[in-house]
Amino acid sequence: MxxxxxxxxxxxxxxxxxxxxxxxxxxxxxxxxxxxxxxxxxxxxxxxxxxxxxxxxxxxxxxxxxxxxxxxxxxxxxxxxATHGQQAWLEHLASQARTLYGRLARPDGERFAPAPRHEQGYEPDDVDALCQRLIDYFDNGQPLTSDEVRHAHFRRAKGRDAYGEPAVDAFCDRAIEVLLGVE
Structure with missing residues (x-):
């Protein structure tokens, strides 16, 4: 076979x-x-x-x-x-990118809700480091690829000392979509 x-x-x-x-x-x-x-x-x-x-x-x-x-x-x-033009595509991507800014503008340690009590989540320092890379990409033109976001590794943490996984995962999915749109 x-x-x-x-x-x-x-x-x-x-x-x-x-x-x-x-x-x-x-x-x-x-x-x-x-x-x-x-x-x-x-x-x-x-x-x-x-x-x-x-x-x-x-x-x-x-x-x-x-x-x-x-x-x-x-x-x-x-x-x-082909249907709407290059400028419309760039505006579409900019609109998607703006949905990320609310979280990126928050201070380290406060970007996402904590994981539920006694449940596993992501280490905030790791997630915040990725967020800083996204800020550097958007604001300063620093290189960042969708693969880097896709393969980002976040250490495990627990409860109030962790960011809840679903919101972080959804945020990363949107960041990947935006980055893929310009690659």
Missing amino acids: THMFRTAGLLRSGYDIDQVDEFFTHARKAYEGEVPEQMTGRDVRLGAFDMVRGGYRAEAVDGALDRLERAFVTRQRAEFV
Whole structure:
């Protein structure tokens, strides 16, 4: 049997082969216009698979997902620019970027609500460091890529000493969308 990706081996866990194959088959059909429903870069980014013994190696699938997301965003940008023009695309991106500014303007340690009591969350110093990189990108033109945001690592913290994960994850998703739109 031919697989789309290398497997993790029989004794190691990886992404469920059937789920991954189904996702990539559907994504290819959506990209080529063979299915009626639209698929976006965000849909690709939010794709998730069960971990199973003997599944696909996660790093190989994750790399392919990153490339697939970029392809969908590139196509979306080209279609938008063809219909509305380059200036409208830049205004669209600026509007998306403005949604990030509210959090970026807050002081370190106060950008996101704390994690619920006794629950795991993200170390605020790590998240704030990424926010500072975004500020430097927007305000000073410092380099930053969507991959750097996508692969940012936040140490774990607990309860009131942590930022709640859902708001941070949603913020990072929006930052990735904005960065992909200009890359």
